Amino acid sequence: MNPSNPPTEAATKPTSVPAAAPSNFIRDIILEDLKTNKYNGLVQTRFPPEPNGYLHIGHAKAICLDFGLADEFGGKTNLRFDDTNPSKEETEYVDSIMADVRWLGFEWDGLFYASDYFDQLYKWAVQLIKAGKAYVDDLSADEIRQYRGTLTEPGKNSPYRDRTVEENLELFERMRAGDFPDGSRVLRAKIDMASPNLNMRDPVMYRILHAEHHRTGNKWCIYPMYDYAHGQSDSLEHVTHSMCTLEFEDHRPLYNWFIQQLGIFPSQQIEFDRLNLTYTLLSKRKLLQLVEERHVSGWDDPRMPTLVGIRRRGYTPEAIRNFVGAIGVSKTNGSIELAMLEHFVREDLNKRAPRVMAVLRPLKVVIDNYPENQVEEMDAVNNPEDPNAGTRKVPFSRVLYIEQDDFREVPPKQYFRLSPGREVRLRYGYFVTCTSVVKNDKGEVIEVHCTYDPATRGGNNPPDGRKVKSTIHWVSAAHAIDAEVRIYENLFTKEDPNQTEEGQDFTSNLNPNSLEVLTNAKLEPSLADAAIESRYQFERLGYFCVDPDSKTGRPVFNRTVALKDTWAKIEKRQPGKA
C-alpha cells in the first residue's frame, strides 16, 4: 500500500501484507496449480445443480466458492444443470435456480446442461466398449446388488461380463433403440469387482429409462449415470477445479478413471465440507417433504432455508455472501450455529434498513394533559448509521399505542420501561409519566393514562437536567396503519432436527410455534406505501420485510430477525419472571 513508509514499530510482523482473509485449502490448491502452470494459468469452475428442487443456503456456500474462487483468479464459472435423470427433473426448477443464482449476485459465463453432452457421452461409451472397458449386463437390479458384495466382502463378476465386443456393441445399440424395457439391462464399466471401493465394482454407466426428458424429449431411452456424466462434462468444459461435497470423495477414483480411459482433459475434483446449520435441515428430499406434507406454505415459506424462503424472510444476498465468507471451507464435518448467520443478517441490515416505529401488540395510551385535537409532526431520524438517510415526520397526538411489553403494572427488577408513577421517553415525542391504568373485567390493563412534559418536545432532555432510564416507541392511534406481522421462530426445536426418538422422523421435531401471526399491528403512516420486499428496522424490535401477501392499505410484514435483546436475557435469567 505504502512501501515508501515502512512501519516504525511492530517489527515482528510482516506488515507490508495487509491483513488478508485467511486462506483455505482449495485456494491453496489453485495457487499451487497456478504456480506450477498445471492448467496454463486458467481457472475454470462450474456450479452443477440437479434441477429437482430449490436451492438452499447450503448451495449458496457452493455457489460462492465456485464463482468466488474463479473470480478471484480471473477465471470463469459455468452454470451446468446436471439433468441426467428425467424422472425427477423439471423446468420449474431450472428457472428458479437461475433466478436464485442471480439474486445471490452471480452471473455465469457458460450455461450448459449435462444433456447437451448425451451424444458425446454415447460415443464415448461405444469407445469404451470397443476398448473392452464396458459391457452390457442382463442382471436385474437385485442381482447386481447381490453380485456387488458387501463392505467387507468382494463382489463377484457378472456372468455377462465377458461378452464379446461385437455382442456388447449390438446390445448397447439396441438399448438405445428402445428394444428393451426399463431395468432389463445396463451398461457397466469393467473395472474390478473386488475393489475395496464399491464405486469401482463395475459401476453402472447407463440405465434404460423410457421417460421424457425436459430438454431432449423422447430422443433417448437410455440415460447416463452421474458418475459417467459428471467428470466428462467437466472435462468437456475444461473445468480445472471441480468442487463438490465430501460424500463424493469415494467417487474421485472413478471420476479419474473415466477421464483417463478416454484420454480427455484432466479436470480435478476437490471435495469440501457441506454446510450444516443448527435448527435447520438442508436436504432437498426433506425440504420437499415439508412442502408436500404442508408443514410449510411452500418452497418460499420464510421459515425455509431455501434461497427463495430466506429472501422472502428478508435476508440480503450481501449478508449471505458475508456469512459464507466468514465460515470458511474445510473438510471437517461440523455444524454452524444459526446465530452466526443471524449475526451477518443484522450486521448488513443495521447499515441499510431505514428505522421506523411499529407497535406489534398495541396498548392504548392516553396523555391526559395533551390538547384534545392537537397533532404535532415530530422529526425522526431515518437511520442513525447512515447520515445520508435523512429524516421524516411522525405524527404525535393525545392517544397513542405502545407495546404491551413496554408497560408493567408491577415492574420486575431491572425493568426500566413504563409503570405506574414512572417517567419514560417516547422516542422523538415527549417524556411521559404514568398516572393511572384502566382494566377490563379480567383485570387486564387495557389503557394507560399519562401526563407529558411540554419541555421535552422531540424527546429531548428537559432544562432541569432530569434523565429517564428508558426510551420506548409508539404510534399515534389516529394515524396508525393496520398491518399483519408474521413472527418466525426456528422451524425445529432441536439443534439437530434429525435426532429423533425411535420410530419418529424429523417432522416430530417441528416447532409448533415457528409462526405467530399478529393481526393487530399498528404502523407509523410513512409505511403506507412500503414496497414488496423492502426492509425496515422496527425500532427496538427487529428487522422486517414486506411480504408479497400485502394488500393496499393492509401491509404484511415478515420478521427477518429480532434485534439483540438485553432485557430478554435479563428476564430469562430471573427465576421468578413476572
Place this chain on the structure above:
RNA sequence: UGGGCCGUCGACUAAUGGUAGGUCAAGUGCCUUUGGAGCACUUUGUCUAGGUUCGAAUCCUAGCGGCCCAGCCA
C-alpha cells in the same frame, strides 16, 4: 469389523516445524433519544499415549472418537 475422509476455545476457522490468532456465542464495563448499534476488556482450545527435534497443532507410530460408501439417485 473393507475402503475413504476428518479431529484446534461452546460453534466455525487460521497458524504450512518457530508468539496458538480471528469471527460468532457467552460474560463485564463504557456509551446511548433503540436495553439497538458502537467501543473496551475477559473466560474457555491443539482427541490420547509414545516418539523424532533445540523446538511439534504441524512430522512418525499406536490408540480413541466422528462422518461417508453396498441406488439402474445426484
